[in-house]
Amino acid sequence: MSAPLLKIREELAAQIRAHGVETYPYECCGAILGRDGDGSREVIALLALANRRDDSPRNRFEVTPGDVQLAEKTAREKNIELIGWYHSHPDAPARPSEFDREHAWPWYSYIIVSVQSGQPRDMNSWRLRDDRSAYDSEAIESSAHSASI
Numbered sequence: 001m002s003a004p005l006l007k008i009r010e011e012l013a014a015q016i017r018a019h020g021v022e023t024y025p026y027e028c029c030g031a032i033l034g035r036d037g038d039g040s041r042e043v044i045a046l047l048a049l050a051n052r053r054d055d056s057p058r059n060r061f062e063v064t065p066g067d068v069q070l071a072e073k074t075a076r077e078k079n080i081e082l083i084g085w086y087h088s089h090p091d092a093p094a095r096p097s098e099f100d101r102e103h104a105w106p107w108y109s110y111i112i113v114s115v116q117s118g119q120p121r122d123m124n125s126w127r128l129r130d131d132r133s134a135y136d137s138e139a140i141e142s143s144a145h146s147a148s149i
């Protein structure tokens, strides 16, 4: 299998960054809706979700069964698929934490944006291995226009 690729329009990437800035110093999170193609995926729409963990919303991103239902329903209505999840890391690098690995599911794309002192920095995407042992990096291809697949 070739290295996975996630295509996203600049406008949608900017939306993820803006969401992370808005909720700083807490994490933002949302669903990524789009199309899963041969070796690459395309982000078509985003669905912002509330981070419901109130014990430690600063570094604990968790998706509830209700979030999954809502995201799948929204995707169906748009004739696309739920392909992943995004969240922010306030004052932390854009790579998955141990908590993230324990709470993630294989197959999905996980976009993480680092927000340092309220400013968006790196944005990376990850996929959890099927055996859940580790994440693999997924390249993000950002473009001004939507590519059709």
Ligand SMILES: [Zn+2]
Pocket (backbone or CB within 6 Å): 059, 061, 087, 088, 089, 096, 097, 100, 112
């Ligand atoms: Zn995280």
